[in-house]
Amino acid sequence: MSPESTQPKHHPHVRVLQNRRRRQRCLHKSLLRSTLTAHDLDALLNSLIEELNQHCQPALIVYESRSEASGLPPGRILYQQSTTAPDADLLSHLQQVCANSIQSKEVEIQPYIDIQYTLYAAPVTVRGQEPHALGIVFPTTKSTEPCSLLLQTLVSHIVLWHVLSDGLKSEQHARDAAAIVELLSNMTQVNTFTQVTRQVADELAAYLGCRQIAIGINEAPNSRCRLSALSGTPDFDKVSKSVNLIETALDEVVRQQVTVTWTSQDNSPGPDSLSLKSVCEQQNATSAICVPLIRSDNEPQGGICAIDIPSERLENTRQLLEAAATPLANSLAASQQRTGIxxxxxxxxxxxxxxxxxxxxxxxxxxxxxxxFLPWPYTVVCDCQLEPVSQRFVVAPFEGSLETMLVEPGDLVHKGDVLARMDPRELRWKRSSLVADQNQALKRRDSAQAVRDYTNQQLSKLEAERLGLEIELIDHRIENLEIKSPVEGIVVAGSLNWSEGAPLEIGEALFEIAPLDKMVVEVAVPDSEISHIREGQHVLVRLEALPGSEQTLSLQRIHPRAEIRDDANIFVAEAALDNTSRLLRPGMKGRASIQTPLQSVYWILFHKPWNFLRKYLF
Known part of the structure; x- marks a missing residue:
C-alpha cells in the first residue's frame, strides 16, 4: 500500500456545512439584535427584511394583518425585488396563501404558476391578538426546507418582539401605579394646599421627564380654571401671557371633560387643541397634553397640563395622567378642604x-x-318675562278664499270655537260643474251600453266614478268651512290684514294660540352671574302687572347658549308657573330673585367691584 493512501482525506462538504452553520449563527444574532432594539412593529419588520436580504434574495414579502391592533394596513407589501409594481396575480396568490396559513395555523407552501417561484406563508400568533401572517416569495429550489425554516425563524422573532413588548408595557404600568401611589401618599404630608399642588407638579415633572407640569384648580363649580402650581417655579406672574394661555387651555379641557393632545407634527389641529397649540408655540415646546381632573362625583376639580414631553414617552404620559386623574382629583379636593381654614x-x-x-x-x-367672613345668602336679581309653555298654529285646511275672521290677537278662545270661515261660493260652483260633468259621463255610459260599445261604456263609468269622488271631496270641504280652535287659550298672533275674499294656500298659518293653564317664567340671568346659577335653585318672582303677589318657583332649565336682550348678554333660565286663576298673560314682565348658595359677606360686597377692576385695569 502506498504512503499516500494512509493520509487522511479532506472532505469539502464538511467545510461547506461549517460555513453554513456560521452564517446561520450570524443571521440569528442579527435578527435577535433587531428584535431587541426595534421600538415598534414597523421598525422591526424593516430591520428583519434588511437582514434577510443579506442572506438570500426574496422576490416579494407581504405582511397580512386582519386587525387594527397591529397598526399596519392589511396585505402590506414590505419588500419587492423589482422597482416596478409587483405582478397583481402573484400578489393576490401570495395573499391567498397567507389567508390559508392564518386559517390553518400552519406553514403553507405552494408553487406558483411560473415554476421559478415558490410561495411561503407562516402564521404569526400572539396571545390576545388576531393571527397575522408573513408571506415570502422565494426562487424555486430543490428543497423547500431551508426557505421554510428561514421563514419560521423570522416569524419566531416577530412573536418574541410582541412578548417582550407586552412585558415592557406591563412593567411600565406597574411602575406608573407605584408612582401614583407614592404621589398620593406624599400629598398627605404637606400643610397648605398651595404646597400640595406645587409638590404634585414637581414630582410629576421629575417622573415623566417633561419640561413643565401645570396644575389648575376650579375654586367653585362652573368657575374658570385658575393656575395653582407650575413645576420648578415657586412664584409666577398670574397675569402674564403664558399663564393666561395655560389657564385657557386647562379651562377648555375641564369644561369639555376630554383629554387633549397636541404635537408639532399635527398639521391641522382640531378646535379642541388650538389653545394647547398656542401654549406650545409661546413656550417653544414640541408637544403637550391636557387632562381634566374629575372627582368620583363627576364634578370637575381642575386640570393638569404636561408641556414638552419626550416623543417616545408621549403615549405613556397620556395613559399615566388619565389613570391618575380621578384619584388625584379626589386627593386634591380633600386637601383643599382640609387646609382651607x-x-x-x-x-x-x-x-x-x-x-x-x-x-x-x-x-x-x-x-x-x-x-x-360670615356666610350669607347671595341673591341674584334679574328681569323676567312670562311666555306660554307651548303654542299651536291654526292653518288653512285647503286652498280657497277667506270669508270672514271672527277673532283677533289677545282674544280668549275655547276648544272648538270658530276662528274664521272660508268662502263656500267657489266650492259650490266647482261642485255644480262636477255634477254636470258626472251626468254627461253617465249618459255616455248608457249610450255606449245601448250600442254595446263596452270600451266606451267602461271609460265613461270610470270617469263618472272619478267625478263622484271629487264631488265627495268638495262636499267634505263645504262641511268644514269653519276653522276652529284646537285648544283652549289665547290668540297670541294672527294677521289683521286678511280681508274678505283673500286667497289662502293650504297649510298657511292664520292664528297662533297659546294654552293658558301653564306659563313659563323666562329669567334673564346676566352672563357675569351665570356661574352661580344651578337648576333646582329657588327663584322669587314678582310681576309688575300683579304687584301684590309673589311666586316662589324652582329653576327647571338653563339655556346653554347666551342671548342678546336689551343690548345685554344674558342666559335664559326657565321656571314653570301655574295659571289656574287665568290672570297671567304672555309677555308680562317683572323681577326675579334667585337664591344661590351661601357666600361670605365680604365676597358679596366686593366681588363685583373687584371683577370690574380686574377686567379694565389689569
Missing part, C-alpha cells in the same frame, strides 16, 4: 394679649373681620 389664630391672640392699650381697637377689627 385659616391657621393664623395663634398669632392674632398673641397680638391681642401683648398690646393692651390697643385691645379695644383690635377687638373691634376682629369682630368686623369676623362679620365679613
Amino acid at each position: 385659616s391657621l393664623n389664630w395663634k398669632s392674632a391672640l398673641h397680638q391681642l394679649t401683648g398690646n393692651r392699650p390697643r385691645m379695644a381697637t383690635l377687638i373691634i377689627c376682629l369682630l368686623l373681620t369676623g362679620l365679613l
Whole structure:
C-alpha cells in the first residue's frame, strides 16, 4: 500500500456545512439584535427584511394583518425585488396563501404558476391578538426546507418582539401605579394646599421627564380654571401671557371633560387643541397634553397640563395622567378642604394679649373681620318675562278664499270655537260643474251600453266614478268651512290684514294660540352671574302687572347658549308657573330673585367691584 493512501482525506462538504452553520449563527444574532432594539412593529419588520436580504434574495414579502391592533394596513407589501409594481396575480396568490396559513395555523407552501417561484406563508400568533401572517416569495429550489425554516425563524422573532413588548408595557404600568401611589401618599404630608399642588407638579415633572407640569384648580363649580402650581417655579406672574394661555387651555379641557393632545407634527389641529397649540408655540415646546381632573362625583376639580414631553414617552404620559386623574382629583379636593381654614389664630391672640392699650381697637377689627367672613345668602336679581309653555298654529285646511275672521290677537278662545270661515261660493260652483260633468259621463255610459260599445261604456263609468269622488271631496270641504280652535287659550298672533275674499294656500298659518293653564317664567340671568346659577335653585318672582303677589318657583332649565336682550348678554333660565286663576298673560314682565348658595359677606360686597377692576385695569 502506498504512503499516500494512509493520509487522511479532506472532505469539502464538511467545510461547506461549517460555513453554513456560521452564517446561520450570524443571521440569528442579527435578527435577535433587531428584535431587541426595534421600538415598534414597523421598525422591526424593516430591520428583519434588511437582514434577510443579506442572506438570500426574496422576490416579494407581504405582511397580512386582519386587525387594527397591529397598526399596519392589511396585505402590506414590505419588500419587492423589482422597482416596478409587483405582478397583481402573484400578489393576490401570495395573499391567498397567507389567508390559508392564518386559517390553518400552519406553514403553507405552494408553487406558483411560473415554476421559478415558490410561495411561503407562516402564521404569526400572539396571545390576545388576531393571527397575522408573513408571506415570502422565494426562487424555486430543490428543497423547500431551508426557505421554510428561514421563514419560521423570522416569524419566531416577530412573536418574541410582541412578548417582550407586552412585558415592557406591563412593567411600565406597574411602575406608573407605584408612582401614583407614592404621589398620593406624599400629598398627605404637606400643610397648605398651595404646597400640595406645587409638590404634585414637581414630582410629576421629575417622573415623566417633561419640561413643565401645570396644575389648575376650579375654586367653585362652573368657575374658570385658575393656575395653582407650575413645576420648578415657586412664584409666577398670574397675569402674564403664558399663564393666561395655560389657564385657557386647562379651562377648555375641564369644561369639555376630554383629554387633549397636541404635537408639532399635527398639521391641522382640531378646535379642541388650538389653545394647547398656542401654549406650545409661546413656550417653544414640541408637544403637550391636557387632562381634566374629575372627582368620583363627576364634578370637575381642575386640570393638569404636561408641556414638552419626550416623543417616545408621549403615549405613556397620556395613559399615566388619565389613570391618575380621578384619584388625584379626589386627593386634591380633600386637601383643599382640609387646609382651607385659616391657621393664623395663634398669632392674632398673641397680638391681642401683648398690646393692651390697643385691645379695644383690635377687638373691634376682629369682630368686623369676623362679620365679613360670615356666610350669607347671595341673591341674584334679574328681569323676567312670562311666555306660554307651548303654542299651536291654526292653518288653512285647503286652498280657497277667506270669508270672514271672527277673532283677533289677545282674544280668549275655547276648544272648538270658530276662528274664521272660508268662502263656500267657489266650492259650490266647482261642485255644480262636477255634477254636470258626472251626468254627461253617465249618459255616455248608457249610450255606449245601448250600442254595446263596452270600451266606451267602461271609460265613461270610470270617469263618472272619478267625478263622484271629487264631488265627495268638495262636499267634505263645504262641511268644514269653519276653522276652529284646537285648544283652549289665547290668540297670541294672527294677521289683521286678511280681508274678505283673500286667497289662502293650504297649510298657511292664520292664528297662533297659546294654552293658558301653564306659563313659563323666562329669567334673564346676566352672563357675569351665570356661574352661580344651578337648576333646582329657588327663584322669587314678582310681576309688575300683579304687584301684590309673589311666586316662589324652582329653576327647571338653563339655556346653554347666551342671548342678546336689551343690548345685554344674558342666559335664559326657565321656571314653570301655574295659571289656574287665568290672570297671567304672555309677555308680562317683572323681577326675579334667585337664591344661590351661601357666600361670605365680604365676597358679596366686593366681588363685583373687584371683577370690574380686574377686567379694565389689569
